Amino acid sequence: MAAHDHLASYITRTDSGALYDKPGLDLLVVQTGLCRAVIALQGAQVLEFTAQGRAPLLWLSPAAVFEAGTPVRGGVPLCLPWFGENTRDPAKPKHGLVRSQQWELAGSEERADGSVVLVFRFRHAGDALFASSFECELRVGLGTALAFDLALTNTAEVATEYSWALHTYFAVEDIAGVEVEGLSGVSYRDKTRGFARDVLDGMQVFTGEVDRVFEQAPAQQTIHTPNPITTRSAGCHTVITWNPGAELAVTIGDIGAHFSGFVCVEHGNAFANSWQLAAGETAHASLTLSR
Numbered sequence: 001m002a003a004h005d006h007l008a009s010y011i012t013r014t015d016s017g018a019l020y021d022k023p024g025l026d027l028l029v030v031q032t033g034l035c036r037a038v039i040a041l042q043g044a045q046v047l048e049f050t051a052q053g054r055a056p057l058l059w060l061s062p063a064a065v066f067e068a069g070t071p072v073r074g075g076v077p078l079c080l081p082w083f084g085e086n087t088r089d090p091a092k093p094k095h096g097l098v099r100s101q102q103w104e105l106a107g108s109e110e111r112a113d114g115s116v117v118l119v120f121r122f123r124h125a126g127d128a129l130f131a132s133s134f135e136c137e138l139r140v141g142l143g144t145a146l147a148f149d150l151a152l153t154n155t156a157e158v159a160t161e162y163s164w165a166l167h168t169y170f171a172v173e174d175i176a177g178v179e180v181e182g183l184s185g186v187s188y189r190d191k192t193r194g195f196a197r198d199v200l201d202g203m204q205v206f207t208g209e210v211d212r213v214f215e216q217a218p219a220q221q222t223i224h225t226p227n228p229i230t231t232r233s234a235g236c237h238t239v240i241t242w243n244p245g246a247e248l249a250v251t252i253g254d255i256g257a258h259f260s261g262f263v264c265v266e267h268g269n270a271f272a273n274s275w276q277l278a279a280g281e282t283a284h285a286s287l288t289l290s291r
């Protein structure tokens with residue numbers, strides 16, 4: 001594994017000023033024979049991924065804000081240690097704390113197939129936002145597909161509940177034509193109807209605001225849009241489908257009229273699938289995305 005202070009030749013350090021003309025965040029650009037990726041050290045958030053000869057996988061909002069402590073709209077933010085509103089204290093930030101904090105690049109590895117893996121670490125000491133201490137390792141695999149391996153360790157002395165999701169924004173031609181296959185027959189909670197329960201019959205389509213949490217979801221989905229996208233997961237039992245639709249999007253500063261260019265199909269463990277980790281326990285999950 002290459003030490004983080006001697007970057008491998010395929011990694012370039014840059015910042016959001018140089019890449020997006022919006023200074024504020026440190027970025028890594030990875031360029032290999034198989035792909036190009038841009039990753040923010042804040043949140044270990046992959047912002048762009050394009051496999052050689054393929055269409056870009058991810059959507060990064062043209063209106064994204066690049067400021068320390070502000071989540072970047074697009075790519076693959078990791079929401080953790082809680083997903084969505086904090087149920088015990090709704091005044092706390094939505095989607096936890098790791099997406100808006102700096103991570104450490106702990107190393108990188110090259111695989112025989114030409115793919116590379118960047119290893120990111122984050123340690124939380126335990127504070128008023130989240131009492132238990134924990135450690136996360138996120139391994140980001142960059143090859144013909146984009147792959148994530150998450151290891152979360154509860155380093156606190158008490159058992160703790162964690163909910164989380166890799167909140168992927170996929171680039172689509174037009175949300176109105178998108179169909180997500182692989183969730184038919186699965187029970188979901190509909191956030192647009194007070195988390196009422198329902199069961200999806202057929203494809204998930206997006207004819208307005210969609211905000212659904214599928215529990216006990218299957219391990220594979222296909223997102224039908226020009227250049228379809230495949231998602232495969234292991235150990236992720238919750239899938240969230242989200243697009244705000246035109247009306248709500250105008251109230252979200254970093255989305256606005258751009259809402260039709262993305263669909264969020266998020267993978268993790270939340271609600272009934274949240275992780276209960278004993279003191280010292282580590283849990284693992286993985287996700288592979290390709291187009």
Ligand SMILES: O=P(O)(O)OC[C@H]1O[C@@H](O)[C@H](O)[C@@H](O)[C@@H]1O
Nearest residue numbers: 071094095167191211240242266
């Ligand atoms: O604006 P945020 O905090 O990134 O959240 C975006 C969306 O994330 C989704 O996962 C939630 O289900 C939505 O309810 C939420 O609006």
